[in-house]
Amino acid sequence: MAIESPAVSLAPRFSFRLDAFPLLPTLILTSIGLIALLAGALAPYDPEIGSLAARFRPPAWQAGGSVEHLLGTDHLGRDVLSRLIFGARVSVVVGFTAVVVAGAIGTLLGIISGYLGGWVDQVIMRITDTWLALPALTFAIFLTAIVGPSEMNIVIILAAVYWTRYARVIRGEVLSLKEREFVRLAVVAGCSKWTIMRRHILPNVLNSAVVLGTLMLGVVIVTEAALSFLGVGVPPPKPAWGLMLADGKKGMMVGYWWLTVLPGLCIMLMVLSANLLGDWLRVKLDPQLRQL
Amino acid sequence: MTNYILRRLGYSFVSLLLLSLTIFLFVRVTGDPTTLLVEPGAPQADVDAIRERFGLDQPIWVQYGTFLSSLVTGDFGNSFYYRTPVLDLYLSRLPNSLLLALAAMVFSLLIGIPSGILAAVRVGGFWDSAGKLFSLLGLSLPSFWVGLLLILVFSVSLGWLPSSGSGTLWHLLMPAFALGWYFAAAHMRLTRSSMLEVLGSEYIKLARLKGLPESLVIAKHAFKNALIPVLTLAGINLVIMINVAVVVETVFAWPGIGRLLYEGITFRDFPVVQAVVLLGGAMIVLVNLLIDILYALIDPRIRLER
Numbered sequence: 001m002a003i004e005s006p007a008v009s010l011a012p013r014f015s016f017r018l019d020a021f022p023l024l025p026t027l028i029l030t031s032i033g034l035i036a037l038l039a040g041a042l043a044p045y046d047p048e049i050g051s052l053a054a055r056f057r058p059p060a061w062q063a064g065g066s067v068e069h070l071l072g073t074d075h076l077g078r079d080v081l082s083r084l085i086f087g088a089r090v091s092v093v094v095g096f097t098a099v100v101v102a103g104a105i106g107t108l109l110g111i112i113s114g115y116l117g118g119w120v121d122q123v124i125m126r127i128t129d130t131w132l133a134l135p136a137l138t139f140a141i142f143l144t145a146i147v148g149p150s151e152m153n154i155v156i157i158l159a160a161v162y163w164t165r166y167a168r169v170i171r172g173e174v175l176s177l178k179e180r181e182f183v184r185l186a187v188v189a190g191c192s193k194w195t196i197m198r199r200h201i202l203p204n205v206l207n208s209a210v211v212l213g214t215l216m217l218g219v220v221i222v223t224e225a226a227l228s229f230l231g232v233g234v235p236p237p238k239p240a241w242g243l244m245l246a247d248g249k250k251g252m253m254v255g256y257w258w259l260t261v262l263p264g265l266c267i268m269l270m271v272l273s274a275n276l277l278g279d280w281l282r283v284k285l286d287p288q289l290r291q292l
Numbered sequence: 293m294t295n296y297i298l299r300r301l302g303y304s305f306v307s308l309l310l311l312s313l314t315i316f317l318f319v320r321v322t323g324d325p326t327t328l329l330v331e332p333g334a335p336q337a338d339v340d341a342i343r344e345r346f347g348l349d350q351p352i353w354v355q356y357g358t359f360l361s362s363l364v365t366g367d368f369g370n371s372f373y374y375r376t377p378v379l380d381l382y383l384s385r386l387p388n389s390l391l392l393a394l395a396a397m398v399f400s401l402l403i404g405i406p407s408g409i410l411a412a413v414r415v416g417g418f419w420d421s422a423g424k425l426f427s428l429l430g431l432s433l434p435s436f437w438v439g440l441l442l443i444l445v446f447s448v449s450l451g452w453l454p455s456s457g458s459g460t461l462w463h464l465l466m467p468a469f470a471l472g473w474y475f476a477a478a479h480m481r482l483t484r485s486s487m488l489e490v491l492g493s494e495y496i497k498l499a500r501l502k503g504l505p506e507s508l509v510i511a512k513h514a515f516k517n518a519l520i521p522v523l524t525l526a527g528i529n530l531v532i533m534i535n536v537a538v539v540v541e542t543v544f545a546w547p548g549i550g551r552l553l554y555e556g557i558t559f560r561d562f563p564v565v566q567a568v569v570l571l572g573g574a575m576i577v578l579v580n581l582l583i584d585i586l587y588a589l590i591d592p593r594i595r596l597e598r
Binding site: 126127135136137254261 | 319433437536538554556557560565566568569573576
């Protein structure tokens with residue numbers, strides 16, 4: 001008996017699959033993390049001190065560049081490579097902390113809101129809706145105008161702006177979990193509300209929180225860069241990528257392209273990797289979130 | 293229907309109240325609001341005048357009442373820098389923001405809709421993959437960096453387009469592209485999924501069974517129906533564009549609301565910052581209301597629900 005083979009073309013084909021493990025993005029994110037961790041050992045120069053004699057040096061491969069400053073220098077003669085390396089530290093620290101803090105607040109409030117219901121739910125959801133209506137970047141700028149810019153404040157501000165995204169989704173999940181058998185049995189068994197939320201609800205929404213967190217990482221990093229670019233983010237002379245872009249504008253019109261292109265490339269690599277990883281996690285961990 | 297609209301109106305009203313309360317409380321709880329509301333270095337007499345005007349020695353509920361009643365009458369205070377009412381400033385910049393947002397919207401739809409359709413029609417093929425890559429790039433490239441790159445290429449290297457300012461169509465091109473880029477990706481994603489849904493429906497199968505040419509099925513039967521959610525999203529996004537343009541407007545020195553906000557933070561002009569965030573939030577609440585009502589008018593299932 002002849003067995004018909006399924007009509008699958010074996011020819012290689014350009015395709016961009018979301019279900020394949022995103023090896024490259026993971027590698028990039030890990031490297032950026034390592035670079036941030038080892039910035040002190042990796043950077044050839046102090047990122048905050050330059051020499052005015054060496055201003056606007058182009059990258060090594062361009063005419064006038066030298067191997068002393070592989071990626072050139074900026075308007076104060078600071079080494080661009082060193083600033084990029086230390087800038088990774090700012091992005092990683094601010095990005096991850098803000099995502100985790102926002103995630104913790106949002107998940108907690110989402111669980112409480114969804115499980116308790118009633119007026120607690122009403123109050124939390126009305127606040128969530130109101131904060132969601134505020135344009136994120138404008139809201140963040142408003143908050144920096146009140147508390148003033150510092151690295152610590154940026155984390156608090158980003159968490160304050162973005163916790164609502166988690167609260168919304170997590171509450172929705174809790175509403176359906178609440179009706180499930182194991183939660184009802186826990187109620188019958190006499191577990192307190194607090195125990196049910198902690199032992200039975202929380203572990204079941206963690207997947208979604210992690211997926212959302214990964215997807216939020218890109219958003220948070222772009223917002224941090226935008227705030228720094230506008231001069232209300234990480235205060236100078238600390239090297240943040242957004243700040244470097246703002247400084248780079250000073251030399252852009254006379255063709256000092258590396259000050260504009262390189263920090264942006266770093267932001268793009270990190271955000272792109274976070275988004276790819278987030279998309280993959282979304283498909284793998286949480287089929288319900290695929291529609292997002 | 294009237295019931296639904298009334299309920300929806302009440303809901304928006306509560307949102308607006310909460311919005312103003314949130315902003316009000318943020319200004320009060322973080323210390324002495326006079327440091328924000330009074331110009332830095334102002335004489336004591338001015339400080340006292342502001343205290344008097346906002347009733348800062350009164351209980352907080354009375355203060356909120358004063359704040360709210362001045363908002364309702366359109367009084368957002370005076371700008372420290374321009375010395376004119378903030379609302380006048382805001383309204384004078386609004387047309388520029390609207391123009392930029394409209395241009396960015398045209399651009400994002402011109403790219404997003406055709407590429408979304410192409411990706412859906414050739415699902416799983418080359419164009420679908422290319423579309424996915426494009427939408428991923430759109431969501432990952434910060435708009436201000438796109439703007440800076442455009443200036444590098446088209447103003448510095450090629451010298452084709454002016455790098456900043458406004459006035460002619462040429463000034464509009466780059467900021468519109470930079471702002472619309474992200475939204476083009478969002479519109480592409482939605483067009484694709486919306487088209488896929490429509491293409492799988494019964495009436496499309498029927499149209500195909502009738503023997504209509506595929507191009508006609510797509511253009512006449514599928515496209516029109518797939519467009520509705522995309523246009524709804526575009527409506528919301530137009531308002532969002534006005535409110536997220538701050539970095540793009542700063543890069544290109546485009547004299548819109550975003551630029552006003554940037555000037556507000558650089559000149560420590562707090563009334564301006566406060567007004568931009570309040571009016572931005574209010575705009576989004578109102579657009580959501582409008583869209584909910586329009587949807588209810590079109591779709592009876594929504595208004596009969598609950």
